[in-house]
Amino acid sequence: MSLRLSTVILPYRRWQEGGRSAWIRAEQLGFHTAYTYDHLSWRSFRNGPWFGAVPTLTAAAAVTDRIRLGTLVASPNFRHPVPFAKELISLDDISGGRVTLGIGAGGTGFDATALGQEVWTPRERADRFAEFVFLLDRLLTEDTVSYEGEFYSAHEARNIPGCVQRPRLPFAVAATGPRGQRLAARYGQAWVTTGDPKLYENGTPEQSVRALRAQIEKLAEACAAEGRAVTELDKILLTGFTPDRGRPLESLDAFVDFAGRHQELGFTEIVVHWPIPDSDFASDEKVFETIALEATAQLT
Template identity: 50%
Template sequence: MRIGVVVLPQFPWAEARARWKSVEDRGFATAWTYDHLAWRSLADEPWYATVPTLTAAALATTRIPLGTFVTSPNFRHPVTLAKDLLTLDDISGGRMIAGIGAGGLGWDATVLGQPELTPRQRVDRLGEFVALTHRLLTDGETSWRGDWYTADRARMHPAGSRQRIPFLVAANGPRSMRIAAGADGWVTTGPATDPDAPDALEQWWTAVAALLERFRGAARAAGRDPDTLTTMLSLDSAPVFSLRDLDTFLDAAGRARELGFTDAIVHWPRPEGIYAGDDRILDRVAELLVDGRLEA
């Protein structure tokens, strides 16, 4: 199982550059950042734009795949997103991964003055968003008239002339899982849980196992071999932060591996609040990677 790291876009580049380079130098498999305009409890803290951050990260690294965890239709349009992804993939030398989701109901959902959507509408929009973005990155010119998006002879050169950018779709429900089953893989944060509930951690892992089996079933129903698809779990969506200490991480990574996930991701520890932890635990995890006791 590969281990990736999320670097939140909270830091001036003079500081952030060292973090991105460190993720690569430490031997982690992938590096990610959120694609939000503001996010939850951090909405009033510094928060930088995703595409410039990934551009700079591509120039600060040489080997590690880079991705969005995750971009969404909340404030993106497939035409401009595809152009950004195409450019990022060129700058990074073919290292981009597009993590895509339906878009939450938080800060980004109404910032442009759009109405709040129902869950069904959000999944409908996601399906068209993924399909059109994929088409744009495959064809040199695309016209599209859909329920949610329009493209009029959108040029995307040199789309189709290079290796395709992988798409990983975030999904927990059956309809969104069917969309993920048609992509290159699936991302999950697991179920929403009450961290103060009795046995909250065990309940979360039981539900994660059920979600993985549901996705594997959706893949088979779509005529796909689930063993050929990426399955990625955010360990830090559990009721306990995975990098709280090394034992917590090893327990979480071991459970994810045993369930059959191909990838797991953790967040670079913050000094306080959400994802609060000690950077030295990330160092210990990296040492295990170097020693071959964890797969990257």
Template identity: 50%
Template structure:
């Protein structure tokens, strides 16, 4: 049975390029529509490394692939300033020949990205306030517009985005959002919206929450005057209690449910030897052979 869905893979930047390059090549060869990496200074207990930065990783990935879309899942204001980040994004879009999709989010409440720079761990409301400023500066810069801005969290003085994005009118943004304010930012700025739904102990409860989250986002879009069909809807499958690539059968089932609930895209993680997203790469091979060819997206 053919499903109208696009599948993506997240490749953590936890391997030296001699190993990582082959994963990005294989992601394209397997037939994934898009491939992503985390944008962190360090992440959870993997902070002790190895760990590599997202920007040069994506630049290198662009050099070993030819058509798969590439992106951050997700970049955040936790350590990025929108003026400098706009320069990095513009360069990545140019290097990749317009294959960049920028995943952005408000950033975690706590974690290494906050602590390592001595930053303040902002509460949820303040994080969304900061994220709003981040997007208000980043969006016009990526459109090659000069920006002067003075906010609570960011200042830009005659900042430039020249030459602007390779893509028109700018690099597409996929905006992460669980709550109503973040969803409204996705409706305003996003070519796409991504959700993790949130962590739950029950797989059935997680899938119910995914369906409910999709319904809430559809309402937010309608209130903003946007058609559902104009925004891609990404579901991060591995926030669920079961790893999406635990078996090819479960992966196929997960894709079917995501499509049924109204998502256009799904994200899974490259299987790791242990710890987070532990799994068997043989399952990935099987998925590439038996599941990905059934996707129309």
């Protein structure tokens, strides 16, 4: 399978002041998918502008025709499956069936306490995520759902007419641990990773490749337990969080080398951050566009 190249556009600009043009340009450059983060605020952007993922993706759907759109990733930190399912079905309809739901367990950042709750333990996050994915899958595939769970409930929740994509829009499940990977194997059409976070500060690119190989091997075991082949799932690497950091975007050759090594591991999609000046995602816009236009032809 040829490698897909996608981008993630952070929602920090007003729509009329550069937000709109980035999504249009992403389609012109031929990216497979344009994602955005689903946060209430994020890291160094907390004290500046930051807009909602679903309205941003809805606006992006209205100004594009071909590029897929998605979250990377949504989580239970501030989402409830019932209203979120309605928003996703609406977004899938508006986009003409171009939406992928990137979904993960969430972390301990600002979103984790924005609703006034205490930070969940890793076990509670995993428990909530499992129920969240289970219920969201039902809500997106059944006309009417009633459910009483430990964390979430639904009473005659109706989602007619359902997704444009059948049986529902695809899930791209972010997971590195065994429970999350089992969810990816059971419900996912794709699996997402950012690498091994323990290697970000002091690891080497070689160590990162070995860690990612081990993650894919564990994913294969989880798929086998669900009666699926690991080849059934797309494997997505969100870049910028491995020891390589921004180096793959320094030149076309650097990116092709980076992407080729990860394609050999079995990754089917590489996601790069749209350049943001004076941030962790700063990169040369001309080099970025060259990579978008030329890299995949060298990786087929």
